[in-house]
Amino acid sequence: MSEDIRERIDSLRQQLRRHDYLYYVQNQPEISDHQYDKLFDELKQLEKQRPDLVTADSPTQRVSGQPIESFTQVRHAIPMLSIDNTYNAEELRAFDTRVRKGLGTEKYDYVVELKIDGVAMSLRYEKGYFVLAATRGNGEVGDDVTANVRTIKSVPLLLNNLKDAPDVMEVRGEVYMPKKSFEKLNKGRENEGELLFANPRNATAGSLKLLDSRIASQRNLSFFAYAAGELSQDLADNHFDTLKKFRDFGLPVNPNVKHAKDIDEVLDFCLGWEDKKKDLDYQIDGMVIKINRYDQREKLGATGRSPRWCISYKFAAEQAETKVNSIAVHVGKSGIITPIANLEPVLLAGTTVKRASLHNFEELARKDVREGDSVMIEKAGEIIPQVIEVLIDKRPRNSKKFQPPKKCPNCGSDVKKDEDGAYIRCTNRDCLGMLREKLIHFAGKGQMDIDQIGPAIIDQLVDNSLVEDFSDFYKLDKNMLLGLERMGEKSASNIIDSIEQSKNRPLWRLLNAIGINHVGAQNARILADRFGSLDTIKKADKEELEAIDQIGPKMAESIYDYFRNDKNLKVIDELLKNGVKPQQQGTKSDNLAGKIIVVTGTLEYFSRDEIKETIANLGGTAASSVSKNTDFVLAGENPGSKIDKARELGVKIIDEKEFLKLIDQPAKKLIKEDKKKELLF
Ligand code: IVH
Numbered sequence: 001m002s003e004d005i006r007e008r009i010d011s012l013r014q015q016l017r018r019h020d021y022l023y024y025v026q027n028q029p030e031i032s033d034h035q036y037d038k039l040f041d042e043l044k045q046l047e048k049q050r051p052d053l054v055t056a057d058s059p060t061q062r063v064s065g066q067p068i069e070s071f072t073q074v075r076h077a078i079p080m081l082s083i084d085n086t087y088n089a090e091e092l093r094a095f096d097t098r099v100r101k102g103l104g105t106e107k108y109d110y111v112v113e114l115k116i117d118g119v120a121m122s123l124r125y126e127k128g129y130f131v132l133a134a135t136r137g138n139g140e141v142g143d144d145v146t147a148n149v150r151t152i153k154s155v156p157l158l159l160n161n162l163k164d165a166p167d168v169m170e171v172r173g174e175v176y177m178p179k180k181s182f183e184k185l186n187k188g189r190e191n192e193g194e195l196l197f198a199n200p201r202n203a204t205a206g207s208l209k210l211l212d213s214r215i216a217s218q219r220n221l222s223f224f225a226y227a228a229g230e231l232s233q234d235l236a237d238n239h240f241d242t243l244k245k246f247r248d249f250g251l252p253v254n255p256n257v258k259h260a261k262d263i264d265e266v267l268d269f270c271l272g273w274e275d276k277k278k279d280l281d282y283q284i285d286g287m288v289i290k291i292n293r294y295d296q297r298e299k300l301g302a303t304g305r306s307p308r309w310c311i312s313y314k315f316a317a318e319q320a321e322t323k324v325n326s327i328a329v330h331v332g333k334s335g336i337i338t339p340i341a342n343l344e345p346v347l348l349a350g351t352t353v354k355r356a357s358l359h360n361f362e363e364l365a366r367k368d369v370r371e372g373d374s375v376m377i378e379k380a381g382e383i384i385p386q387v388i389e390v391l392i393d394k395r396p397r398n399s400k401k402f403q404p405p406k407k408c409p410n411c412g413s414d415v416k417k418d419e420d421g422a423y424i425r426c427t428n429r430d431c432l433g434m435l436r437e438k439l440i441h442f443a444g445k446g447q448m449d450i451d452q453i454g455p456a457i458i459d460q461l462v463d464n465s466l467v468e469d470f471s472d473f474y475k476l477d478k479n480m481l482l483g484l485e486r487m488g489e490k491s492a493s494n495i496i497d498s499i500e501q502s503k504n505r506p507l508w509r510l511l512n513a514i515g516i517n518h519v520g521a522q523n524a525r526i527l528a529d530r531f532g533s534l535d536t537i538k539k540a541d542k543e544e545l546e547a548i549d550q551i552g553p554k555m556a557e558s559i560y561d562y563f564r565n566d567k568n569l570k571v572i573d574e575l576l577k578n579g580v581k582p583q584q585q586g587t588k589s590d591n592l593a594g595k596i597i598v599v600t601g602t603l604e605y606f607s608r609d610e611i612k613e614t615i616a617n618l619g620g621t622a623a624s625s626v627s628k629n630t631d632f633v634l635a636g637e638n639p640g641s642k643i644d645k646a647r648e649l650g651v652k653i654i655d656e657k658e659f660l661k662l663i664d665q666p667a668k669k670l671i672k673e674d675k676k677k678e679l680l681f
Pocket of ligand 1: 081082083113114115116117118119120121136173174226227288307310312
């Protein structure tokens with residue numbers, strides 16, 4: 001019996017490792033998330049029965065139970081050097097000339113890689129087991145961040161081809177945060193009134209510095225390997241083959257690598273990525289060009305802190321100079337008041353920018369941004385533009401420091417500073433500015449998705465006292481709407497229809513919509529999954545809420561308090577009375593159970609996020625590339641090369657109409673692009 005458990009544990013670990021690799025490294029899952037969770041839970045159960053069989057390399061052991069007190073320092077066996085930068089073709093050619101001089105008559109080749117904008121990391125594997133992760137630090141000594149790096153699913157805890165693994169192998173690379181995860185993280189932080197990270201790199205660095213790896217594990221960091229550090233035996237005599245070896249060991253290596261025979265090929269590849277970089281789901285800030293052969297690297301050597309065999313080609317920073325016409329203050333849905341710079345319109349990375357975030361009043365004071373100032377603005381990860389620097393020399397002589405408001409700009413009530421001092425809030429719970437934002441959130445796409453109701457309509461509804469809380473949406477009739485400015489029969493009918501359609505949204509969407517502090521989409525799903533109905537959530541006590549893994553004391557308290565507030569309960573009651581009927585979990589359809597689906601091209605009825613969400617909700621897995629395990633490819637307009645691959649492999653291809661039939665759902669139109677633009681940014 002015990003031998004059986006041992007074997008089963010072993011087999012489960014092997015299966016899970018393989019599926020982690022397929023999912024996080026290859027981007028080609030073979031099983032659905034649900035099937036994965038089943039294997040994982042079985043392993044967890046067996047390890048609970050046999051704690052003596054738990055080993056550090058088990059897929060269940062990525063997150064440690066206890067926060068650490070502080071980071072210890074690690075001396076790098078081989079220093080982690082930095083690299084020199086070039087900014088244009090001329091400088092890059094000058095680098096090539098220096099290389100040619102250094103190597104005399106020898107022929108040489110290059111390897112060109114993406115320059116991932118994250119945090120440099122050294123991973124140490126001993127006999128194939130992951131034992132240490134250290135930051136670059138000052139190049140000689142870094143911080144031991146093993147506990148946090150263990151939580152990164154693309155970092156294998158145990159290498160493939162164990163028998164070939166050297167006794168010591170240091171793998172150097174970049175830890176990064178995908179753009180999507182960064183946006184999600186900041187959105188959550190905004191909801192919780194926490195300071196926002198300026199860009200994915202800062203968010204990565206901040207996450208690696210967390211003392212509690214349970215929090216780090218939720219940050220969805222990832223890793224790309226791009227160099228070897230200390231090695232007890234050589235892997236190869238050149239870089240390109242080293243990357244191949246890394247891949248064979250199951251390490252994530254960025255697929256966009258070019259083996260270039262000369263500087264012209266290098267330049268072509270670099271210039272090409274300047275355009276394509278926006279399509280990546282992580283940030284890059286340039287390219288890295290490396291001499292391929294190690295003997296030639298040695299010959300070239302290093303100057304000071306950077307090698308002569310390697311250079312970066314940095315993309316032009318997406319910055320622009322403009323003027324701050326005014327600083328406006330804006331009340332958010334939880335009453336947080338934030339400053340926004342209204343700018344002289346300027347072209348930045350292909351779009352005209354008129355506003356920039358100033359985050360909060362502390363940040364504004366630190367940068368001392370004033371009305372009339374000339375400033376540099378930057379797009380952080382192609383997201384919200386921000387003011388990065390004031391050009392002091394150009395400051396008008398009579399300019400004044402911007403004073404944070406003492407009263408709410410919307411309702412004139414007193415404002416209060418948060419305990420940690422970062423945010424200022426309006427103290428009036430009935431503030432109309434706050435109400436407006438709450439209603440926009442409620443009707444928004446990720447929530448109740450009332451697609452005909454945007455900020456402009458909400459302004460009118462609030463100004464005319466037609467909507468004073470969420471439930472009032474469901475009390476509107478056509479005549480009430482016809483009284484609004486510029487409202488025609490057709491628009492009024494469309495609005496009423498879209499309100500009607502929103503009545504049957506899933507429970508998690510309603511939970512996300514009603515504005516419980518600290519509860520965003522992810523936590524709303526967890527609550528809906530765990531409790532199944534609004535009634536049970538309403539009755540849950542703090543202990544029950546806290547017992548859920550991902551829900552901490554602060555959130556538990558906020559949920560508990562929300563459902564003890566008479567006003568909130570009354571609104572919910574009215575929502576239900578007026579026809580809102582959140583769909584219970586468990587009635588969730590599993591039409592796509594276990595199916596691996598690849599989507600390509602533009603769809604008419606779903607955005608990228610929506611199709612992924614729909615597939616996941618119906619039990620399927622959305623994969624990014626076609627393989628023989630793909631069940632079918634859903635092809636929209638202008639499908640890419642994935643469709644050729646599907647044909648080649650004989651994978652079934654269906655269009656959107658067939659898909660809608662398959663999932664047995666009526667089609668719904670997406671919010672039009674121009675409507676989205678009515679939002680703040
Ligand atoms: S090679 C001695 N390759 O860029 C050369 N670095 O400014 C070692 N980086 O600290 C680095 N992507 O954090 C290399 N494909 C890549 C990279 C890369 C990002 C970072 C790395 C380094 C910094 C240099």
